[in-house]
Amino acid sequence: MTIHGAVIIEQGVTFAIVSVRPEVTRYTQRLVETRMALSSFFPNMPIILMSQDNTGQPHYYGRKDIVDFLKTVRLDQIPWKEYHIY
Template sequence: MQMQFDGAVIKERNVTFAIAVVKPSVFASSDIEGLRKDFSRVFQNLPVVLMAQNAQGTARYSGRRDLVNFISKVPLSRIPWKKYTINFYY
């Protein structure tokens, strides 16, 4: 089984981290930290910021405070988005 998602790897100010796009409902999840850890494995254990957009296109972020503070000031159009595919094996 496969899952696709949009994401990006950001290298800035001697810090490398990843962004993964999720649905807004993820922010209500009690296991959001676990989800960040799951995405971190996809990005070779980089710190991960989760990002969702509301119906108006406004971005919301969840992750390490310093990374969220940084990325929230970057226009979405400047982020090098890429489509990622995860293969699940049972």
């Protein structure tokens, strides 16, 4: 499986952000399960899930302080890359 994400260090906090389909973030159980599944690939760091609505507006889910920070960052400023997960 390939995921689109980034590992970011900001103000001494290392966290992962992963782009997912809106269906993942629409339901709390799916959101929690996805973050738990990703935790083995991004160990010891908070995982933020990002989905976009039909206008392309990003919506972030995860630790509030990180989500608040990401709301101030443009999507093209995030160092996205593809991660191949097996």
